[in-house]
Amino acid sequence: ELIFCSEVLPILAILRGNLDIDRSSIVSGFKYRTAQPEKTLIKQIKRLKAGHGIEFDLNSKTLTNKIYNRLRPEKYFNFFEKDPSIQEVITLYTEKLLKACKNRIPQEVDFLTTLSGGIDSTLINYFSSIGAKSPIKSLYGISTLKSPKVGKDLSEQDASNFTSAKLGNIHKTFSMIEDDCLDLYEKNYKNSFDGLLCEGVVSYQQLARETKKNKAKVLIISDGPDELLGGYDMDISAIKINKFIKKNKFISGFFKWLAESNISKQFIPHKKLKHIINWTELSNKPFKFRPIHGGTKKVVMEKLFHDDILRDTKNSFGLIPELYSDIIPELDLSQCMSLSYATSSIPEYFNLRSDRGTMRESIELRLPFLDIDLVELMIATPSKYRFHSKFSTKYILRNIVNKNIGPEIALRKKYGFAYAAWHIPRLEKKLNLQSIIRDYSDWEDLGFLPDAKNFLLKPEEGRHRWFGCCIAQTVKAIKTKEFL
Secondary structure, X not given: OOOOOOOOHHXXXXXXXXXXXXXXXXXXXXXXXXXXXXXXXXXXOOOOOOOEEEEEEOOOOEEXXXXXXXXXXXXXXXXXXXXXXXXXXHHHHHHHHHHHHHHOOOOOOOEEEEOOOOHHHHHHHHHHHOOOOOOOEEEEEEOOOOOOOOOOOOOHHHHHHHHHHHHOOXXXXXXXXXXXXXXXXXXXXXXXXXXOXXXXXXXHHHHHXXXXXXXXXXXXXXXXXXXXXXXXXXXXXXXXXXXXHHHOHHHHHHHHHHHHOOOHHHHXXXXXXXHHHHHHOOEEOOEEOOOHHHOOOHHHHHHHEOHHHHHHOOOOXXXXXXXXXXXXXXXXXXXXXXXXXXHHHHHHHHHHHHHHHHHOOOOEEEOHHHOHHHHHHHHHOOHHHHOOOOOOOOHHHHHHHHHHOOHHHHOOOOOOOOOOHHHOHHHHHHHOHHHHHHHOOOOHHHOEOOOHHHHHOOOOOHHHHHHHHHHHHHHHHHHHOOOO
C-alpha cells in the first residue's frame, strides 16, 4: 500500500504499527531549521524531493525516485557572454518580472499582496499594479513594538506606507503580536512532523489568516531574490573574504583558526565574526557553502548533540546536485550559491515554511519571483550585475525600484522577515517555552547530550528553545499518538 498526502498528519491518522523517530532529522532541524531533503521526523515517512516524481512498482513493492524537471540557467549564458550593458539587463529583468506577476494575478477571485518596506515586495506590488483595473490590496504585518530602521532609512512600516501611497494601493495593516498569535504558535510546535522547526511558519499563517478575513483567496508574496540574487550580507561577505583570500593565500589558515578559536570572541565583533565563520564553510571544488538557514554555530551544535550524530547530518544543504555538474564550471561563486539555494534550500525550507502556514488557512500562495524562467535568469546572472562596486545587494532590482518608486525605498537596508513572538517579553512569558523544555524527560533518547536541556533553558537561547519545544511536543504526540 502506498500512502501519500500533502502533509504528514493525515498519514499518521491511518498509519499502523510503531513509529520510529529519525535522530538525524532532529539534528538537521537544529542546524538548518528543517530535516534533510526527503526526510521527516519519522523514519517511515519521506518527503518527495523537488523536481522529482516517484514510480511505485506493485509487484516488487519498490519506490523509485525519478527526475522530471531541472533548471536550465544555461539558456541565458549566451546573453551574458555578449557583455550586455546594465540597462539591457534591467530591461530583460523588467520584462520577465512583469510577465511573472501578471501570470499569477487571479482573474476569478480576490487576492492580496504582502508589502513590507523591502525591495522585493515593492517590486511585486509595482508590477502587479501595472494595467490593473482597480487598486490592488496590500498587507503589512506588525511584528515588533517599534518598526525597525537604521540611520536615515524610513522604518519598515513607513516604507510600506510610502510605497502603497505611491501606487495607490488599498493598504491594510494588522498586528502579529496580539495574544491571538499564541494559539498558532502552540499548534505549530505540536505539529512539526515534517521536520520543519522554523517559527516563521506562524508568520505566514498570520498573513494567510488576515487574507481570509479580507475575503480573498490568494496571497502573492515576494520570496526568492535574497537567495537567488545575493540579498544576504553573510553570503556577500563570504564572497568578499574568498576573493581576498585568493589574493592572499598565506593567511587562509590564520583566518580559519581565528574563526574557530575561543579567542576570536574577545577581539572580533559578533557581526563580523559570523561572516568569517560563514566563509570557513565555503568551498569551490567541490562546491559547498553554508546557506542562510544553516546559521546554528558549530559550538552550539556540539553542546547539544553527540559527535557521531553530527557527522551524519553534515552538509545536508549548501551543495549542488550532480545533475548540474556540466554547468558548474561556467558559474562564478555567487551563481553557484544561487543554484544551490534554488535546488535545495528554497523548496525544502523556504517553500515548505510558507506552504505549511498558508495552506492551514486554505489560502493559495503565489510567488512570482519563483517563476521558473525568472529563477533561471537570476541563477545565470554573473556577479558583476548582482553587486555594485561597494557590494550593494540586488543591484538590478534596486535600479528598477529607484526608477519607478524612488530612492527612499531603493537605498534602504535589508531588515528581514517578521520577528517571532518571544521577542516580546509579555508573549514569551505566556508561551511558556521554558516549562515545556524543563518538563520533557527523554532528551538523551533523542540523541541530545546530558546537559542539552540546561543549555536550552538559558535566557538567550530563544530560537534554540523554540526548536526544542517543537521536538518535545511533536515527539510526545508521535509516541502517545495524540495527534491534533
